[in-house]
Amino acid sequence: MTTTIQSLEAEIVALEAQLQNAKILLSRSQPPSPLPIAPSTTTVPTNNTTSPSPQPSSTKQTITPSSLHTLLLLADSALPLGSFAFSSGLESFLAHHRTPPAHQPALFARFLTLSLSSLASTSLPYVLAAHRQPGRLTELDNDFDASTLCTVARRASVAQGRALLGVWERSLKGSCISDVDALKLFARAYRAQNSQDAQINAHLAPLWGAVSCALGVDEEQTAYVFLFGHARAVVSAAVRASVLGPYQAQAELASGELRAGIEGLLREWWDVETRDAGQTVPAVDLWVGRHEKLYSRIFNS
Amino acid sequence: MTASFPPSTPAGRGTVHLTSSPSQFRALTYAYPLKLISPDAEVHANRSIHTLFLLTYGGGLVAGDAIDLNITLDAKTFLVLLTQGSTKIFKTPDPQILSIQKATISINDGAGLVYLPDPVQPFAESSFEQSQMYYLNGPQANLCVCDWVCCGRAARGEMWEFWRYGSRNEIWDVSQGEDKKRLLLRDNLILDHKRGVIASASSIARRVDDHGVFGTLILRGPMFEGLGAFFLEEFEKMPRIGEKKWDGEDVPKDKVGSLEDKRRHRLKRGEGDGLLWTAANIRGFVMVKFAAREVEGAKHWLKAILHDEGSIESQFGERSLLCLK
Numbered sequence: 001m002t003t004t005i006q007s008l009e010a011e012i013v014a015l016e017a018q019l020q021n022a023k024i025l026l027s028r029s030q031p032p033s034p035l036p037i038a039p040s041t042t043t044v045p046t047n048n049t050t051s052p053s054p055q056p057s058s059t060k061q062t063i064t065p066s067s068l069h070t071l072l073l074l075a076d077s078a079l080p081l082g083s084f085a086f087s088s089g090l091e092s093f094l095a096h097h098r099t100p101p102a103h104q105p106a107l108f109a110r111f112l113t114l115s116l117s118s119l120a121s122t123s124l125p126y127v128l129a130a131h132r133q134p135g136r137l138t139e140l141d142n143d144f145d146a147s148t149l150c151t152v153a154r155r156a157s158v159a160q161g162r163a164l165l166g167v168w169e170r171s172l173k174g175s176c177i178s179d180v181d182a183l184k185l186f187a188r189a190y191r192a193q194n195s196q197d198a199q200i201n202a203h204l205a206p207l208w209g210a211v212s213c214a215l216g217v218d219e220e221q222t223a224y225v226f227l228f229g230h231a232r233a234v235v236s237a238a239v240r241a242s243v244l245g246p247y248q249a250q251a252e253l254a255s256g257e258l259r260a261g262i263e264g265l266l267r268e269w270w271d272v273e274t275r276d277a278g279q280t281v282p283a284v285d286l287w288v289g290r291h292e293k294l295y296s297r298i299f300n301s
Numbered sequence: 302m303t304a305s306f307p308p309s310t311p312a313g314r315g316t317v318h319l320t321s322s323p324s325q326f327r328a329l330t331y332a333y334p335l336k337l338i339s340p341d342a343e344v345h346a347n348r349s350i351h352t353l354f355l356l357t358y359g360g361g362l363v364a365g366d367a368i369d370l371n372i373t374l375d376a377k378t379f380l381v382l383l384t385q386g387s388t389k390i391f392k393t394p395d396p397q398i399l400s401i402q403k404a405t406i407s408i409n410d411g412a413g414l415v416y417l418p419d420p421v422q423p424f425a426e427s428s429f430e431q432s433q434m435y436y437l438n439g440p441q442a443n444l445c446v447c448d449w450v451c452c453g454r455a456a457r458g459e460m461w462e463f464w465r466y467g468s469r470n471e472i473w474d475v476s477q478g479e480d481k482k483r484l485l486l487r488d489n490l491i492l493d494h495k496r497g498v499i500a501s502a503s504s505i506a507r508r509v510d511d512h513g514v515f516g517t518l519i520l521r522g523p524m525f526e527g528l529g530a531f532f533l534e535e536f537e538k539m540p541r542i543g544e545k546k547w548d549g550e551d552v553p554k555d556k557v558g559s560l561e562d563k564r565r566h567r568l569k570r571g572e573g574d575g576l577l578w579t580a581a582n583i584r585g586f587v588m589v590k591f592a593a594r595e596v597e598g599a600k601h602w603l604k605a606i607l608h609d610e611g612s613i614e615s616q617f618g619e620r621s622l623l624c625l626k
Contacts, residue, residue, distance in 0.1 A: 095543055096510075113499065114499070117497070117498060121491060142484065145584070147486075147488075148583075149581065149588045149590075150588075151583070154583065264497070265498050275487075276489070277489065278467075278469070278490060279488075280499055282515050283592075285579070285590050286577050287510075289580075289590060290577065293539060293541055294541065294543060295542060
């Protein structure tokens with residue numbers, strides 16, 4: 001009796017894994033559309049207490065317990081990427097816009113929108129491309145490096161990307177349900193190069209796509225968590241820079257504006273090829289680049 | 302002035318081929334609305350420096366105009382590309398009808414290009430896209446290019462009121478062959494008035510932090526190594542943001558004309574002009590991003606810093622800085 005139950009349970013696990021694999025293959029064989037998120041009929045809601053729930057997906061989303069588990073891992077601020085060390089230009093932005101404390105939350109809201117838009121336009125096509133075609137990882141890493149024209153931004157992206165590669169190798173590799181050859185090859189090539197003529201940098205955006213894919217997270221959730229993680233890191237930096245209080249910070253993260261913003265950015269950059277990724281907020285390059293010139297700093301970017 | 306005007310050249314197409322022995326334009330063709338003017342070559346530092354003015358009839362592009370310029374610089378040839386005044390982008394009847402400018406520039410080993418044009422000036426309700434594709438054939442290919450855009454007709458109160466402005470700079474290494482080309486650098490600026498999440502949340506003026514002009518300078522190759530190092534050093538030496546300033550007696554008495562003196566002048570003038578800049582050493586390039594309240598301020602700063610370092614003028618002549626006057 002026990003053996004029958006055990007073998008049935010084992011069969012269920014195997015079938016679920018098979019199903020996941022098939023879903024990934026299916027989603028990869030029909031890129032890049034359709035985007036599961038339906039277009040919002042309303043614009044950004046203005047009041048977060050009465051904000052409507054996000055638009056229902058046009059295709060029914062299924063979050064299986066195993067993918068929920070993985071999502072929780074990736075969305076956890078305890079994921080050791082060192083993201084807390086980076087403010088993505090917020091600290092420099094504040095230094096360039098001196099304002100009384102009472103006006104700082106409004107100023108922060110402006111920064112968060114600009115920062116998320118900039119991240120989506122420069123990075124989201126790389127996250128999605130690496131998820132859809134992990135075999136392109138080396139090429140995507142090179143092209144992303146060629147498009148990151150600022151020392152500070154580059155350092156932040158590479159520090160977190162290398163940390164993610166390390167976490168994947170040490171902690172997540174065993175839990176991958178999908179084909180991980182591309183990641184393995186990439187990791188091996190990265191470790192094998194000597195520092196003199198290193199051509200592989202391990203930027204965060206493409207690695208995020210490839211690692212999420214290997215863990216069985218679908219494209220949309222991968223992209224959503226990528227943008228949400230950025231928002232969370234910037235909001236957390238705002239708390240530590242004394243721009244927001246902890247409750248204001250949670251309200252910012254829970255707000256309908258942020259949800260609608262992330263969903264809108266996903267739709268906007270879903271079909272964009274990496275060669276058409278670019279900077280939509282040129283001021284970000286100035287703020288981030290000039291972070292090095294701040295007299296006092298608490299962040300690395 | 303040398304130019305042929307074969308009737309077969311398609312509209313807006315220009316072809317330029319500079320050869321080294323003899324040092325001359327083997328090809329120089331163009332068709333309406335593009336016009337290319339080449340004054341006599343000059344000799345600087347024992348090199349023959351050719352100059353080409355990129356002009357358009359009416360001083361700008363109307364909706365539907367498409368420029369397609371192809372330039373090849375043979376090994377050890379040197380070209381200065383200039384404009385005569387800013388390239389105006391006129392209002393389009395429909396945001397979907399663009400004005401387009403495409404430049405494909407091949408630079409062989411040992412050749413050098415200085416491309417310091419006036420900024421592009423997109424009028425309110427204009428749509429423009431340009432791309433500059435550089436193909437470098439070897440580690441000694443030299444490049445100094447500036448790509449900048451201003452807010453429109455500031456005198457008429459226009460502040461970034463165009464529909465769309467896109468500018469792409471890509472630099473490829475083709476030394477291993479065309480099929481093994483590798484992307485070295487991509488700088489792609491996308492400013493769209495209507496499209497996207499950002500359009501509902503933020504004006505273009507906000508996206509450029511209310512500056513009136515925004516630009517990128519890209520340097521690469523041994524001819525601009527000194528200049529690149531100079532930018533990095535000047536950035537390093539810039540006073541820190543938020544540092545207490547000690548006015549009055551503490552102003553050091555640097556010798557007039559010394560580098561420190563020039564730097565202080567640049568800083569002081571830049572402060573008044575709302576000038577912000579940053580420089581980075583990336584993949585063998587020096588990238589400079591800058592912004593200022595008005596075109597004049599940015600021009601003045603760029604000219605001053607290029608002049609203080611001096612290698613552009615000594616290698617390419619004073620004429621190469623003509624657009625910064």
